[in-house]
Amino acid sequence: xxxxxxxxxxxxxxxxxxxxxxxxxxxxxxxxxxxxxxxxxxxxxxxxxxxxxxxxxxxxxxxxxxxxxxxxxxxxxxxxxxxxxxxxxxxxxxxxxxxxxxxxxxxxxxxxxxxxxxxxxxxxxxxxxxxxxxxxxxxxxxxxxxxxxxxxxxxxxxxxxxxxxxxxxxxxxxxxxxxxxxxxxxxxxxxxxxxxxxxxxxxxxxxxxxxxxxxxxxxxxxxxxxxxxxxxxxxxx
Amino acid sequence: xxxxxxxxxxxxxxxxxxxxxxxxxxxxxxxxxxxxxxxxxxxxxxxxxxxxxxxxxxxxxxxxxxxxxxxxxxxxxxxxxxxxxxxxxxxxxxxxxxxxxxxxxxxxxxxxxxxxxxxxxxxxxxxxxxxxxxxxxxxxxxxxxxxxxxxxxxxxxxxxxxxxxxxxxxxxxxxxxxxxxxxxxxxxxxxxxxxxxxxxxxxxxxxxxxxxxxxxxxxxxxxxxxxxxxxxxxxxxxxxxxxxxxxxxxxxxxxxxxxxxxxxxxxxxxxxxxxxxxxxxxxxxxxxxxxxxxxxxxxxxxxxxxxxxxxxxxxxxxxxxxxxxxxxxxxxxxxxxxxxxxxxxxxxxxxxxxxxxxxxxxxxxxxxxxxxxxxxxxxxxxxxxxxxxxxxxxxxxxxxxxxxxxxxxxxxxxxxxxxxxxxxxxxxxxxxxxxxxxxxxxxxxxxxxxxxxxxxx
Numbered sequence: 001x002x003x004x005x006x007x008x009x010x011x012x013x014x015x016x017x018x019x020x021x022x023x024x025x026x027x028x029x030x031x032x033x034x035x036x037x038x039x040x041x042x043x044x045x046x047x048x049x050x051x052x053x054x055x056x057x058x059x060x061x062x063x064x065x066x067x068x069x070x071x072x073x074x075x076x077x078x079x080x081x082x083x084x085x086x087x088x089x090x091x092x093x094x095x096x097x098x099x100x101x102x103x104x105x106x107x108x109x110x111x112x113x114x115x116x117x118x119x120x121x122x123x124x125x126x127x128x129x130x131x132x133x134x135x136x137x138x139x140x141x142x143x144x145x146x147x148x149x150x151x152x153x154x155x156x157x158x159x160x161x162x163x164x165x166x167x168x169x170x171x172x173x174x175x176x177x178x179x180x181x182x183x184x185x186x187x188x189x190x191x192x193x194x195x196x197x198x199x200x201x202x203x204x205x206x207x208x209x210x211x212x213x214x215x216x217x218x219x220x221x222x223x224x225x226x227x228x229x230x231x232x233x234x235x236x237x
Numbered sequence: 238x239x240x241x242x243x244x245x246x247x248x249x250x251x252x253x254x255x256x257x258x259x260x261x262x263x264x265x266x267x268x269x270x271x272x273x274x275x276x277x278x279x280x281x282x283x284x285x286x287x288x289x290x291x292x293x294x295x296x297x298x299x300x301x302x303x304x305x306x307x308x309x310x311x312x313x314x315x316x317x318x319x320x321x322x323x324x325x326x327x328x329x330x331x332x333x334x335x336x337x338x339x340x341x342x343x344x345x346x347x348x349x350x351x352x353x354x355x356x357x358x359x360x361x362x363x364x365x366x367x368x369x370x371x372x373x374x375x376x377x378x379x380x381x382x383x384x385x386x387x388x389x390x391x392x393x394x395x396x397x398x399x400x401x402x403x404x405x406x407x408x409x410x411x412x413x414x415x416x417x418x419x420x421x422x423x424x425x426x427x428x429x430x431x432x433x434x435x436x437x438x439x440x441x442x443x444x445x446x447x448x449x450x451x452x453x454x455x456x457x458x459x460x461x462x463x464x465x466x467x468x469x470x471x472x473x474x475x476x477x478x479x480x481x482x483x484x485x486x487x488x489x490x491x492x493x494x495x496x497x498x499x500x501x502x503x504x505x506x507x508x509x510x511x512x513x514x515x516x517x518x519x520x521x522x523x524x525x526x527x528x529x530x531x532x533x534x535x536x537x538x539x540x541x542x543x544x545x546x547x548x549x550x551x552x553x554x555x556x557x558x559x560x561x562x563x564x565x566x567x568x569x570x571x572x573x574x575x576x577x578x579x580x581x582x583x584x585x586x587x588x589x590x591x592x593x594x595x596x597x598x599x600x601x602x603x604x605x606x607x608x609x610x611x612x613x614x615x616x617x618x619x620x621x622x623x624x625x626x627x628x629x630x631x632x633x634x635x636x637x638x639x640x641x642x643x644x645x646x647x648x649x650x651x652x653x654x655x656x657x658x659x660x661x662x663x664x665x666x667x668x669x670x671x672x673x674x675x676x677x678x679x680x681x682x683x684x685x686x687x688x689x690x691x692x693x694x
Contacts, residue, residue: 051386053693076388087379104394105387145383152387 004187037208080149090134139170298326306600312353314601449680483582547629
């Protein structure tokens with residue numbers, strides 16, 4: 001079976017500066033891969049390459065065996081993206097935002113009821129869904145992002161530090177949502193700084209440094225302390 | 238629509254537009270009334286001039302007035318700069334006066350506050366204000382990343398943006414179009430409805446160009462602020478600088494003689510004849526031709542003096558007409574070429590294209606003025622000829638003492654200006670129309686291209 005997300009010798013250079021050195025990575029359906037690393041290590045570059053926002057210098061990023069560079073629009077049908085800050089249209093309500101983005105994603109078949117249910121599953125009350133997004137907290141906007149992924153029926157989820165700045169309760173709720181999606185067979189790639197969450201919800205953890213994936217391990221073999229020690233060892237030199 | 242700034246700016250422009258329409262309409266109605274009244278007075282002066290020799294009557298002459306077109310209230314165009322009165326009389330074709338119209342900068346037109354100035358200059362600014370951040374703002378807010386991640390085709394997003402702007406503009410302009418249409422229901426001039434119908438797609442195309450250019454700048458500029466600066470620069474260049482430069486260029490490439498020079502040249506040619514054709518020789522030739530036409534060839538000795546006199550007067554008039562045709566024809570050709578330069582300059586400025594098309598369709602451009610002059614001149618020649626013919630036929634032994642009366646004066650039909658049709662206007666404006674179409678195509682293509690290749694983050 002094809003990997004949901006696959007990087008093959010994926011490389012990105014800006015002139016002399018190499019942001020990503022030949023990354024090889026496979027993420028299967030239902031996997032949660034957490035990418036750790038300092039700022040500028042290449043985590044965001046990796047995610048943007050999967051999204052096709054930037055073009056690779058060489059190698060390829062593939063989604064369900066389709067090359068992102070050559071199938072830019074087709075691959076996007078299968079993925080959802082949640083940035084550090086899900087930015088929505090503040091003058092529209094949560095429900096209207098969801099409807100707008102879902103329609104653009106090609107799911108015109110979903111009625112208002114189905115969309116409201118999706119928001120409810122993502123943890124937004126009916127009352128909140130009818131309010132303008134301008135009044136939302138960050139956690140609420142991230143939930144709309146998850147709802148967008150659910151409504152779209154995404155097979156892969158790309159997350160770029162989605163929980164930074166969330167309070168522990170919000171962060172915890174968000175993790176529960178990711179677990180639900182993972183259980184539904186969605187492959188998840190999440191860039192994060194949160195070692196604790198990585199161990200908790202990740203099936204695998206990768207550590208990136210200067211554009212190289214220096215370590216890659218399954219979380220069930222590790223304790224939280226082990227992971228932190230390994231991470232800091234890599235950051236030291 | 239939930240944005241307060243749009244409502245404020247939009248309402249202001251709408252109010253300005255409606256004010257311009259109402260005042261323009263009232264002024265145009267007043268002007269038209271004055272001209273109709275003046276025309277009636279001039280006609281009365283002609284028919285009640287008393288008994289006199291018909292050639293003397295031709296000297297006495299008649300004033301004619303250019304009717305202001307029904308659509309002049311939309312776009313006064315060059316009318317304020319051009320004369321509306323012509324004195325028609327024997328031996329004289331009124332010479333065109335130097336006109337400042339083409340030298341006028343776009344800024345001058347703010348002073349008039351015509352509907353055309355609002356549509357051509359202010360509405361583009363409104364479009365820029367509404368649209369400059371349409372792409373760059375989404376990029377800055379971060380919503381563009383989410384949009385891109387949905388997998389929607391960029392041209393579809395672009396279509397959405399265009400639709401949004403169009404709806405906003407339509408809300409604004411439809412009341413004005415409706416008002417203009419309602420005022421026209423009472424319109425008397427045939428063809429005005431057709432002209433208004435032609436103005437709608439022309440202005441739509443112009444706004445389309447501005448919308449597309451705005452979206453190109455918004456997609457490609459590094460920031461919303463840069464997009465706004467670039468767009469205001471574009472507006473200044475196309476609405477202010479290029480038109481000014483184009484009229485200077487036209488004057489330089491195709492210089493026109495001053496009125497004084499022209500008067501001198503024409504009067505000299507009338508006194509001496511055109512080059513290679515001395516006056517007396519030419520008049521003799523023309524007079525022979527007239528005799529032949531009337532069947533008097535070789536019978537001069539048997540004709541009475543008055544008949545000969547009448548024919549000679551007409552031969553002289555024919556000669557003068559040849560001189561006018563020669564010199565004024567050349568001048569008109571030069572003016573035509575100047576306007577062609579201005580129309581071609583629309584390659585650099587869509588504003589020039591819409592200005593030219595709008596004036597022409599409103600019937601207030603130079604070409605309409607020349608059509609008026611042309612018809613008035615033909616009318617003058619017919620009138621002079623009718624007077625000379627009457628002299629030749631009826632004077633008999635009385636000669637110069639012969640007097641015609643009111644009956645003859647009334648036989649001369651009053652002058653009425655036949656407004657040219659829309660097809661004629663479009664033929665005159667083919668370069669401007671072509672340029673506007675090219676702008677629309679190029680700007681649309683650029684907007685699609687920019688939407689495809691724009692940075693997401």
